[in-house]
Amino acid sequence: MKTTDKRAPRTDGEATRKRILTAAGELYAEHGLAETTNKMVAQRAEVDLASINYHFGNRNGLYQAVLGEAHRRLINLVDLERIAHSDDPVEEKLRQLFDYLVNRDTRQKGQWPIRVLYREVMSPSSHLLTLGENQIYPKIGMIQSIVSDITGIPANDPALLRCMLNVIAPCAMLHVVSQFELAPAQRLSAMPSQDLVDHLYRFAMAGLAVSGEHYRAKH
Structure with missing residues (x-):
């Protein structure tokens, strides 16, 4: 049979x-x-x-997968798309963005994803380019759309990149300083997250408003 x-x-x-x-x-x-x-x-x-x-x-494939997973856990593209494509006023989108990034940082502190990404950024390899294409750039695009709507600066204008720097850099620094047991970092970590969110939002909105006015005056 x-x-x-x-x-x-x-x-x-x-x-x-x-x-x-x-x-x-x-x-x-x-x-x-x-x-x-x-x-x-x-x-x-x-x-x-x-x-x-x-x-x-192979070994490279594993490391790239780990970097991608680490970045996904830190900042999820689906979450950014939900914020960017919501029907909320654009100013509220920016506040939600800061709330997401600040509280995401608090949850990830001390865990392997943020430590792996910190190592890669501080001592970059060729894998950082792949991470940029697969994870970082699409997420920056979501933030870019919010900043463009607030300032009125077109997404392809170099002036918007300067505005993006002012929005993203403070959040990135929160991730960096969380890796050190220094007094300023500890005091930042001890602050209520909502106070940080409110400060980052007010600071960014003031700068973006001025940048938008400056751009319109020149164009």
């Missing part, structure tokens, strides 16, 4: 992939890319090396 061997599809593939990502992220955060081998990742994730190659192709 002829029999057929029908193997049931694996249902734990995604769970294994997530376990590898978490293990790799923790190790990259602790030791950096150069000092972390796939063997170390496999041991922590309790998988074999073949599983890493199956899910990520």
